[in-house]
Amino acid sequence: MKEARLVVGLMTGTSLDGVDAALVEIIGSGLFTQIKLKHFNSAPFDSRIRDQLLRVASGKLVSVQIISHLNFLLGILYSEAVFRLCKQARIDVHQVDLIGSHGQTIFHQSEPSSFCGRRIASTLQIGEPAFLAENTGITTIYDLRPRDMAAGGKGAPLIPYVDYILFRDLRLGRVLLNIGGIANVTSIPPSAKIVQVKAFDTGPGNMVIDALIRRFTQNQRKFDHRGDIARSGKVIPSLLESLLADPYFALKPPKTAGREQFGELFVSKLLDQEGSHPFEDLVCTATEVTARSIARAITEFVLPQAHMDQLIISGGGAHNDFLLQRLAALLPQLEVSRSDDFGIPADAKEAIGFAILANETFNLHAGNVPSATGARHPVVLGKVVYGNNYKSLRGIVKS
Amino acid sequence: MKEARLVVGLMTGTSLDGVDAALVEIIGSGLFTQIKLKHFNSAPFDSRIRDQLLRVASGKLVSVQIISHLNFLLGILYSEAVFRLCKQARIDVHQVDLIGSHGQTIFHQSEPSSFCGRRIASTLQIGEPAFLAENTGITTIYDLRPRDMAAGGKGAPLIPYVDYILFRDLRLGRVLLNIGGIANVTSIPPSAKIVQVKAFDTGPGNMVIDALIRRFTQNQRKFDHRGDIARSGKVIPSLLESLLADPYFALKPPKTAGREQFGELFVSKLLDQEGSHPFEDLVCTATEVTARSIARAITEFVLPQAHMDQLIISGGGAHNDFLLQRLAALLPQLEVSRSDDFGIPADAKEAIGFAILANETFNLHAGNVPSATGARHPVVLGKVVYGNNYKSLRGIVKS
Numbered sequence: 001m002k003e004a005r006l007v008v009g010l011m012t013g014t015s016l017d018g019v020d021a022a023l024v025e026i027i028g029s030g031l032f033t034q035i036k037l038k039h040f041n042s043a044p045f046d047s048r049i050r051d052q053l054l055r056v057a058s059g060k061l062v063s064v065q066i067i068s069h070l071n072f073l074l075g076i077l078y079s080e081a082v083f084r085l086c087k088q089a090r091i092d093v094h095q096v097d098l099i100g101s102h103g104q105t106i107f108h109q110s111e112p113s114s115f116c117g118r119r120i121a122s123t124l125q126i127g128e129p130a131f132l133a134e135n136t137g138i139t140t141i142y143d144l145r146p147r148d149m150a151a152g153g154k155g156a157p158l159i160p161y162v163d164y165i166l167f168r169d170l171r172l173g174r175v176l177l178n179i180g181g182i183a184n185v186t187s188i189p190p191s192a193k194i195v196q197v198k199a200f201d202t203g204p205g206n207m208v209i210d211a212l213i214r215r216f217t218q219n220q221r222k223f224d225h226r227g228d229i230a231r232s233g234k235v236i237p238s239l240l241e242s243l244l245a246d247p248y249f250a251l252k253p254p255k256t257a258g259r260e261q262f263g264e265l266f267v268s269k270l271l272d273q274e275g276s277h278p279f280e281d282l283v284c285t286a287t288e289v290t291a292r293s294i295a296r297a298i299t300e301f302v303l304p305q306a307h308m309d310q311l312i313i314s315g316g317g318a319h320n321d322f323l324l325q326r327l328a329a330l331l332p333q334l335e336v337s338r339s340d341d342f343g344i345p346a347d348a349k350e351a352i353g354f355a356i357l358a359n360e361t362f363n364l365h366a367g368n369v370p371s372a373t374g375a376r377h378p379v380v381l382g383k384v385v386y387g388n389n390y391k392s393l394r395g396i397v398k399s
Numbered sequence: 400m401k402e403a404r405l406v407v408g409l410m411t412g413t414s415l416d417g418v419d420a421a422l423v424e425i426i427g428s429g430l431f432t433q434i435k436l437k438h439f440n441s442a443p444f445d446s447r448i449r450d451q452l453l454r455v456a457s458g459k460l461v462s463v464q465i466i467s468h469l470n471f472l473l474g475i476l477y478s479e480a481v482f483r484l485c486k487q488a489r490i491d492v493h494q495v496d497l498i499g500s501h502g503q504t505i506f507h508q509s510e511p512s513s514f515c516g517r518r519i520a521s522t523l524q525i526g527e528p529a530f531l532a533e534n535t536g537i538t539t540i541y542d543l544r545p546r547d548m549a550a551g552g553k554g555a556p557l558i559p560y561v562d563y564i565l566f567r568d569l570r571l572g573r574v575l576l577n578i579g580g581i582a583n584v585t586s587i588p589p590s591a592k593i594v595q596v597k598a599f600d601t602g603p604g605n606m607v608i609d610a611l612i613r614r615f616t617q618n619q620r621k622f623d624h625r626g627d628i629a630r631s632g633k634v635i636p637s638l639l640e641s642l643l644a645d646p647y648f649a650l651k652p653p654k655t656a657g658r659e660q661f662g663e664l665f666v667s668k669l670l671d672q673e674g675s676h677p678f679e680d681l682v683c684t685a686t687e688v689t690a691r692s693i694a695r696a697i698t699e700f701v702l703p704q705a706h707m708d709q710l711i712i713s714g715g716g717a718h719n720d721f722l723l724q725r726l727a728a729l730l731p732q733l734e735v736s737r738s739d740d741f742g743i744p745a746d747a748k749e750a751i752g753f754a755i756l757a758n759e760t761f762n763l764h765a766g767n768v769p770s771a772t773g774a775r776h777p778v779v780l781g782k783v784v785y786g787n788n789y790k791s792l793r794g795i796v797k798s
Contacts, residue, residue: 150533
C-alpha cells in the first residue's frame with residue numbers, strides 16, 4: 001500500500017450553496033496523519049437545484065420522486081466536481097486514491113421523537129455515491145453520520161476529529177470555530193488526549209445574515225462581503241435582546257443546531273422590523289447575534305473547562321472582517337486568527353476534513369469523537385463503494 | 400480467509416409485507432458458488448409501519464422527516480431480524496460473517512425523465528445499514544441497485560445473477576419465474592454463458608390479487624390462499640380483455656414494472672365492476688391476468704429465443720395452486736415446478752439471493768447481469784458498512 005494517498009474531500013453544507021472539493025495528499029493515518037492541500041475549488045449549484053434543495057430542506061411536503069431524483073442528480077454533480085478539481089489541479093483522475101463525500105444533509109434530528117411506537121432520531125444525506133465510484137473509478141466513502149447515531153451519538157459534529165489531527169498543540173489551548181450556515185466550536189486543551197476534545201454548535205453562523213442579504217438584494221448578493229453592510233449599520237438593542245433570548249443559547253453542550261432552528265423563524269423576527277429600521281441595522285443586529293452567541297458559548301462552556309489561548313476561525317464566515325472584529329472584542333482573552341494562518345484555507349477546511357475522515361475509514365480507524373457527539377464509543381464511519389481501484393488500493397493481489 | 404461463510408440475506412419486497420431473512424452457508428464465490436440454506440424466517444411489519452410505507456410508496460407528498468425516520472427505523476428492524484433469525488437457527492450472531500440487505504424500495508424509475516435540466520432515472524431504498532453493522536457487529540452490504548443504474552442499467556432485475564448460479568444446467572433450458580408483487584422471469588438456455596441470460600418483469604404478480612383480497616376482507620386476509628377464491632369464480636371476458644390491453648404487456652424486454660404501474664389504477668378498473676360481478680369472479684379475472692401476462696411474455700419473448708424445458712416458480716405466488724395450474728395449462732411446452740424442488744424454498748429465494756450478491760460484492764465480483772439490466776458493463780454492487788468483524792473477515796492482520 002502506498003505511503004502517501006491522494007484523497008478528494010467533497011462537502012456541501014447547510015447553506016446549500018454548492019459543492020466544495022479539496023484535493024489532499026495524505027500521509028499515514030490515525031492521529032499522526034499528515035496532510036498537504038493540493039487544490040481546492042467550489043462550484044455553486046444551478047439555481048433550479050438550489051431551489052429544489054431549499055424546498056426539501058425547508059420541511060415542506062415533497063414527493064419521494066424529488067428526493068430520489070435529487071439523490072441521483074447530486075451524485076452525478078459530485079462526480080463532475082471531482083473531474084473539474086483534477087483538471088484544475090492538472091492531475092489525471094486515476095491518480096486519486098480515495099474520495100470522501102459528506103453528501104447534502106436534507107434532514108437532521110439528533111433528539112429522538114415518537115415514531116411508529118419507537119423513539120427515533122435520524123439524519124438523511126443525499127448524493128448517491130455509486131456515481132462517484134462508477135464515473136471516476138475511485139473508491140468512495142460516503143454518508144459518515146448515521147453510524148455515529150447508530151452508536152447513540154448525535155451524528156454531529158464530525159470535524160472535531162479532524163481539528164484534533166490538524167490543530168492540537170502541546171503548549172497552546174485552541175478553540176476552532178467554523179462559521180458556516182451554523183457555527184460550531186471544537187475546544188482542544190494544551191496536550192489534550194482526544195477524549196478531552198469537546199465540540200458543539202453555538203447557533204447561527206452565516207445563515208441569518210445571508211438570508212437577510214439575499215432577501216434585500218433579491219438574490220443579487222448572497223452574503224455580506226467582509227461584513228461591510230453590517231459595519232455601516234447599528235445594532236437594534238431590543239431586537240438583539242429578543243433574539244439572544246432563544247433558549248438554545250443557554251442549553252449546555254453537547255448540542256446541535258440546524259436549519260430548522262435558525263432558518264425561517266429567526267429571519268422572520270428580523271424581517272418584522274423591516275419597515276421601522278434601515279436594512280443595514282438589521283444586518284448589523286444579525287451579525288451581532290452571531291458574534292454574541294459564539295462569544296457566550298465560548299465564555300460559558302469552553303473557557304471555564306480548560307486553558308485556551310487561540311481562536312482559529314474557518315468557514316465562509318471567516319471572510320466577514322466585521323464579525324471577526326466583533327469576536328476579537330468580545331473575547332479579549334483569545335488571540336483570534338483564521339485557519340489560513342495554519343495552512344488550512346478557511347473555505348476548504350470541511351472538505352479537507354471529509355478527505356481525512358475517508359482515509360480513516362479506509363484504514364478501519366474510528367472517526368467520531370464520542371465526547372463531541374455523545375456516542376457510546378468510537379466507530380468506523382460511513383459506507384464504502386468500491387471503485388475500480390479498490391484492489392490495488394487495498395493491496396489485494398488476487399481475490 | 401474462511402472457505403465457508405455464514406451470510407444473512409434480508410429482503411423486503413414491493414408487497415411491503417415485512418422482512419424476509421435467510422441464513423445461508425456459502426462456499427466460495429463467483430459462478431461456482433455453492434450454498435446451503437440453514438434457516439429462513441419472515442416477520443410482518445407492524446401495521447403502523449406498513450401504513451407509513453404504503454403512504455410513502457404510493458407517491459403521495461410526504462415530509463422528509465418521515466422518510467428519514469423510516470430509513471432509521473427499518474435499519475433497526477433489520478438488525479432485530481438478524482438477531483431473531485440467529486436465535487431461531489440456534490447460532491450466535493457473532494458466527495455470521497456477512498449481511499446482505501436489499502432495503503425497502505420506496506421509489507424506482509428506470510426510464511429517465513427531465514429534472515433540473517437533466518435526464519434522471521433513479522431508485523431509492525431505505526433501511527439504514529449502520530444499525531446492522533453497529534448492532535450485530537457484522538459487515539453489511541446494502542443498496543445494490545444504484546451502482547447498476549450509474550452504469551446505465553435499470554437497476555433491476557438483480558436476481559438473474561443468482562438464478563444463473565443456482566439453476567443453470569448443461570442440458571436443460573430453464574425459465575425462473577418469481578411471483579412477488581410484480582412477476583419476473585429469468586431465462587437460462589442449456590449450457591448458457593452468463594451473457595446469454597435474459598430477464599424482465601412480466602407485469603403484475605400477486606399485487607392485484609392481494610389488493611382485491613385485502614379490500615373485500617377488510618384486511619382480514621392478505622392473499623388468496625392456494626388460489627381457492629379464484630378457483631371458485633369465473634373469468635369476466637370483457638374485463639380480462641380490457642386489462643390485458645395494457646401496453647406494458649406488448650413492450651419488448653428489457654422492461655421493468657413497479658407498484659405505480661400495476662397498483663391503484665389497475666385495481667380500480669376491477670373494483671369498478673364490484674356491483675355487477677361476484678367477488679370471486681373479480682379475483683379469478685385478476686389471477687387470469689397474471690397467468691396470461693406471464694404466459695404471453697414467455698411465449699413471445701423467451702421461447703422464440705432459446706430452447707426451454709422447465710418453468711421453476713418462486714415467490715409468494717408459488718403457493719397459489721390455481722395460478723400454477725393456469726400457468727401449466729397456458730404453457731404446455733414447459734414442465735412446471737416450484738423452486739422448493741431444487742432446494743430453494745419459494746419464499747426464501749430473494750433473501751437467499753441477496754446473501755449471495757453480498758458475498759459477491761465482498762469478493763469484489765460484479766453482481767449485475769448487463770443483458771438483464773441493460774448496464775454498459777458488469778459492476779460490483781452496493782455499499783459496504785464495516786462491522787467489528789471486518790478485519791478478520793478480510794484476513795487483515797494489521798492495518
